[in-house]
Structure formats: structure tokens, C-alpha cells
Amino acid sequence: MVFKTLVPEVKDAIVRAKEGGATDREVARLFSTDHTTVSRVYKRYKDSNSTARLPGSGRPRKSSEKDDRALVRIVKKDPLKTATDLTKHANERLGLGISTRTARRILK
Numbered sequence: 001m002v003f004k005t006l007v008p009e010v011k012d013a014i015v016r017a018k019e020g021g022a023t024d025r026e027v028a029r030l031f032s033t034d035h036t037t038v039s040r041v042y043k044r045y046k047d048s049n050s051t052a053r054l055p056g057s058g059r060p061r062k063s064s065e066k067d068d069r070a071l072v073r074i075v076k077k078d079p080l081k082t083a084t085d086l087t088k089h090a091n092e093r094l095g096l097g098i099s100t101r102t103a104r105r106i107l108k
Contacts, residue, residue, distance in 0.1 A: 006037070008052070010031060011041050012051060014031060014038055025038075062097065067090070083101075084100055
């Protein structure tokens, strides 16, 4: 499934059209999008008075992609390294403060 991201200007134009009295289907035809998209954009605007995306939920990552690549490189260099060894390296040398479980997850 391919998602088409709407630029903020289009979202604002959708809101203006809806507030002008147009139906979801009329606005959808005008902007070549689906009527459910129009409904969702307008609902978000009514709920938060903004069409901007909200930040993602969940805990922020401890390690960056660069850190992950460095840890994977270490294991490729020495395949006998354990997740505990990797954790120790990440915590002492990279200053990440990750758990053994996180090290295992990075290597997946």
C-alpha cells in the first residue's frame, strides 16, 4: 500500500474548503484525494486546531543508527562476541547505557 503524504499547504486548503461549507466528497474531488483523508484532516484540525502531525509515541531509542552499525561491525569482526560483551563495550566506550536485551535486539 502506497501512502501519499499531504503537504501542509494542501491540508490548510482542505480545512478552508471544509469551513467554506463544502462536503468531504466535494473537497476530495477538488484535491484528488479520498473523502476519508479529508475527514481525517478536518477532524485533526477541529481536535487540535492544527493540521500538523503529532510526535510519535513510545520511548526514544537509546542508540542511534550509527551506534547500531558500530555494534554490528564488532560482531561481524568477531562472531564469538556475546551480547554481554557487546553491552559492556557499548556502555564503557560508547556511553550508551543499554541492557543485554537491547544489544540482542540491535543484532537481530
